[in-house]
Amino acid sequence: MAQATAEKPKTTAKPVASVKSGKKAVISTGGHQYLVSEGETLQVELLDPKLAQKTTVFDALMVIDGDSVSVGAPTVSGVKVSADVVEQSVKDDKVIAIRYKPKKRVRKIRGHRQRHTVIKITKIA
Numbered sequence: 001m002a003q004a005t006a007e008k009p010k011t012t013a014k015p016v017a018s019v020k021s022g023k024k025a026v027i028s029t030g031g032h033q034y035l036v037s038e039g040e041t042l043q044v045e046l047l048d049p050k051l052a053q054k055t056t057v058f059d060a061l062m063v064i065d066g067d068s069v070s071v072g073a074p075t076v077s078g079v080k081v082s083a084d085v086v087e088q089s090v091k092d093d094k095v096i097a098i099r100y101k102p103k104k105r106v107r108k109i110r111g112h113r114q115r116h117t118v119i120k121i122t123k124i125a
Contacts, residue, residue: 022037023038023065023124024065025037025061025063025064026060027060028059029047036124038123039122040120042119047085049089055082056083056119059075059076060075060081083119083121084119084120086119087117089115090115090117090118095113097112
């Protein structure tokens, strides 16, 4: 009769330590909300060229600073997120919408190409 030996299960997960990362904030622009941190580059909906000269300031909806979280109603008071405009009008890939009905000679093709602004988050304060 063979005896079953209990093997220790291999653990590949590393223990989670409370790592103090940089500040993060949630901003709202163009109908979307983005979780951003300092030094991050992201594409947002096209900003108004008159308002977005070189730097742009956003209100923070929520701020995460290590273990502390501040949620605004609707914004966190005294916290602004500033960003530099890297590129103003970047065109996205074309999206094509097709409407087709067989045997009816109905065919409609429409295209749309969304424009974006590339920004780089410089400071959360």
